[in-house]
Structures are given as structure tokens and as C-alpha cells.
Amino acid sequence: MANSLQDRAVSFADTHDLDADPAYRVLDLAAEVGEIAADAAKSSAYGADPDGLTIEPDEIGDALFSVLLVAHAVDVDAEDAFERALEKYERRLDETGHPGSDG
Numbered sequence: 001m002a003n004s005l006q007d008r009a010v011s012f013a014d015t016h017d018l019d020a021d022p023a024y025r026v027l028d029l030a031a032e033v034g035e036i037a038a039d040a041a042k043s044s045a046y047g048a049d050p051d052g053l054t055i056e057p058d059e060i061g062d063a064l065f066s067v068l069l070v071a072h073a074v075d076v077d078a079e080d081a082f083e084r085a086l087e088k089y090e091r092r093l094d095e096t097g098h099p100g101s102d103g
Contacts, residue, residue: 004078004079005064005078006068006071006077006078006079009065009068009069009072010068010069010072012065020073022070022073022074025066025069025070025073026070028066029063029067029070032059032062032063032065035059035062036055036059036060036063039054039055039056040053040055043055
């Protein structure tokens, strides 16, 4: 899959010598998702003002970059994993009317 987002993320990391082991990649992803959660908590007054919710696009981009590198680090094709997730949610919706695993 030439020029996929995952390929672009890996190429960028390689070009800029951002090599890291999988465990570090997972920790980095957790930190990036934590930044999204912190933005959401602060901007919504910790849930008291849901209409005030704002998340910076850069934070979403950072998390996406991290998840793509995690996928690469553990030899998972991110696009294939995404397609499988969509199929799983579709199946759950068909079977239970709810996308969650707890129905």
C-alpha cells in the first residue's frame, strides 16, 4: 500500500532518526491520548460544560502519528486493522443493535 498514512509516518520517523522500540511507542501513544483527554477535560470544565469541548487538531494528529508507529512497531497494517474494526462494529450492530462488546 504505497503512500499510506502508515507508510508516510514510518518514512518520516526513519528520515528523522526517530527509531524506538515497541514499548516506547506504546508509552508515547498513551501520553498523546492523555493530552487529548486533558484538553477535553479542561475545555469542558471536567464535563460540566460539554458544549465547551475543544480538542486541538494537532493533538489528534500527534495521537494518529503515534498509533501508526505503534502499528508498524508490532508489524500490524493499520489500514487492515481499521477495516477489521469496522467489520467487527458492523457485525455487532447487526447482531445486537449496539457497537460495544458488552451489547
